[in-house]
Each structure stands twice: as C-alpha cells, then as structure tokens.
Amino acid sequence: NTLSGEKQEFDTPDGKVGLYVCGPTVYDLPHLGHARVEIVFDVVRRWLEYRKFDVKYVQNITDVDDKIIKKAGEEGKSEQEIAERYTKAFFSDCKKLGVKPSALYPKATEHVPEMLALIGKLIESGHAYVIEGAGVYYDISKFPDYGKLSHQSPEQLKAGVRIGVEKQKRSPLDFALWKAAKPDEIQWDSPWGKGRPGWHIECSVMSLKYVERLDIHGGGRDLIFPHHENEIAQSEGAGHVPFARFWMHNGFITVNKEKMSKSLGNFQTIRQVLKQYEPEAVRLFMLSTHYRGPIDFAPEQLDQASNSLEGLRRSRELAEDAISKNKTEGTPIKKQVKEIVKKFEEAMDDDFTTPNALAALYELSTLLNNSLESTSAKELKYALSKYKKLAGVLGFKFKRKKAKAKKIGKKLEAYIKTITSDTSFVGKGEDELIDYVVKLRDEMRKQGKFELSDQIRAKLSEFGIILEDTAEGTKWRRA
16 A cells, blocks of 8 residues: 555455546557556456455546647647547557456546536635636645655655746645646636646546545556645545545556656557567566566567466466366376465465466466376366466466468568578478578577567467577477
8 A cells, every 4th residue: 555655454344346547648559658557457456356346447538638738739630539549549459458448437528517616625625726827726735644645745745846837836736726728728618717627636536426435546656746646635635535545556667777658758559569479478577577566678578478478378278188188087186276276366465466476377387287197187177277267367368379371481481581681591491481580580689689589579470480488599389
C-alpha cells in the first residue's frame, strides 16, 4: 500500500472489490509503459477473482488534455477525432495483450457536469478559489494531509515544482480544477466562465461515480505525485474520506536506466514490439519482475522470454499428447502438484510476487515434462488442469500454434535476398536455408545489430520456425 508505505493484509467486508486504475491520455499510440500498467492490473484483477472476490474494475479514458489539444492543432483535426482514434488503438492493443476488459471505461468529456458540481462544492467549503481569467484552483493549505501519499511535506514537494504562469496562485502547489478557455480549444460553459476541466478532477469524479467503495486505486508510479496526491486532496476535501483504502503503483520501464516516455523519445509502441514478439512473450517479460520494481528494456530479455514461453507452451502440448495415449498406471504426482500450487498461491498472496509465481509455474512445467512416460493419464490430466489454471491467473493460455505451411523454401530464399548480398545460399534445400539464416542472425547479434536480428527471428516465426538461444548456440525447430 503506497499510502502506508508497507504491506497490509487485504480483505473487504462483503467479498466485493472496487478497483479503479488511471487509464491512458489518448493522444498517441500506447507504448510499453502503458502495456505494463495494463498487464499488472489485469493480473491483480485475475488473482482477486481466483481468490473468489467479486471485482468491479473501472478504468477511465482521459480524452481532454493539453497533449490532445496540441495533437489536434498539429493535424488539423478536432480533439474528439484524435481521442477516438487513439482510444480505438488502446483497446486494440489491450486485446492483443490478452487484457480482460474493464467493467467500464468512462470518458472525461462525458462527465463535465459532475466535475462542475464537485468544483462548486470545493469552492463552497473553502478548499478552492477562483482566479479571474485563469480558472479555479485547489488551495492545498486547506488540506492538512497534503503529501501523505508521497510521504513528503508540502515544503519538500515545492522544491520540485515548476512555478506556473498563474501569478495569483496562493502556492506553487495549488493546482487547476478548471482551466479558463483559450482561443480555438475545446471548451464548456461553467459558473466561472468558459473552459475545460483540469486533469486531476476527472479521475476523482469518475472513480467516485462508478466505484461504490474504492478498495484499490492503481496506476504507474509516476502518478503518485502530483496526480494521485491531488485526487486525494480533492476527494477528501469534498468529504469522501477515505477516498481509497489501498494505493498500488507499478514501476517504470526504463531504457538505459531512463524512464520510457514519449517526451524523451525513447519509447517502443506496443505495436512495434508485437511485430517482433508474441503477446504472451511480452507478458512473460513484464511479469518476470515484481510489479513495483523497474524493468530496463532490452531485446535480449524479450528473446529470453520468447524462449521461455516456447518451453512453457511445449509442456502443455507434450502433456496433452501423453494424456491422449490414455495410460492407466504410473507414478502418482498429485501431491507434488499440490505443493507447487501452494507455492504459487503464497507468492501471489504476498503482494502479487509474480517472479516467484512464475518460478512455481516453471517447476510445474518441469514436473509435467518429467512425468510424460512415468505417470498415468489421470494424474497427468490433474497436473495439466492446475498448470492451465495457474497460467490463466497470469493471463497465459500456452495454446498450440497453428501449423504453418511446410513448403517455405522459395519464400525464405526471397527473404534472405532482402537482407544480404551473398548468393551462396541460392538453390539450397529448406533446412540448409534455415541454417544459413540462423547463422546470419547470429552474426547480426555479435555485431550489435539487434533490431535486424529481432526482425529475422520474427520472420522465421512467421514461417513456423522457432529459435532457441542456448549456451551451445542458436537452435531451431519447426512449430
């Protein structure tokens, strides 16, 4: 719990869980940082459901914001057109990643009347004030607990805040609840003049409206301050105490130890990554680190995740084949399976420690592999059912891949011609062509040309060729 700064036992009085996660600001394609938020809280939701909680998961869409307005101006489009385009892209990417849909996706622009009502209430209670020509601002001095989520005092927080152009603000930390309209911007009427809502008020309104009791409020750790700190101030200043019982924040994805972000230009969109890697490989990559820790992005780690995924999938395939043989006798493994399931459950109950849960899943995978010939179909079926159930909690299916066409020689030869000027491979057989391109990929990796080597892996995958990078070198097999 970010609010307390420590682990706390989680339960609810009625078996229901209200879960609200801050969704995307839809002005561009989602990147891997967004994917991490979606995957982390998808797993949180799945685990709570595994533990028999009735979860109501709500995630908002921020469809009015400075960045959306800027993008609209650059493209000569309306803010609505920009928001609709990237909202569709967000939903499409989430589906590809296997994220279960939320119960609701409320949009900020559809809740302006409720925002006006909450702002009016804060003005009436003395928590907010009007700056003529600028808008309405929250007075953080009227909220003594300001800084409790960040675990910093207002004085400490001020040190990192850029002074805005609003000279009449009572404190640099005071934040906009309502922004006065600028020419050619999207705007609404209000008692304080035409304008649009501030970012923070949007989430307060939508979470309070759609989640009866906010048990868990989540998002990326970059939202702790100012966004979530300000949500608490607004909501509790208006009498909704406590605003949320538990606060969860996932760590950043970094590139060379810097946060992956659009502003730094060092981001990979979800679509770019999914051109080279399977969605479940991306999920495995994300869950191999505890949700609160940082992940430093590197293609090698996704390569490793792809190899691990193939092994996990292979365990399911081999077990299904062994079960179909209907062997009636063998060594019992049910007790071992139950012990592994217990390890998995203990890992997930301990603050969603997915690396340990994955370790249990790998252990179960190994048990399946080692029991194919020595265990009865009944015992294997039990083990496989648990394997699939635990995998499902983490969002994996490990399904068999659809068989690819066997005759790929001509296509593969044509592809090789696009990446090398050498012609020694022309006319060789299919296996020899695959050997050739695998060696070519190895050379690319030695030269640090990881983008090209990743493209080769992806192309071979399209042809139904699976690569496994091992200590002895790269091995390949047909899917």
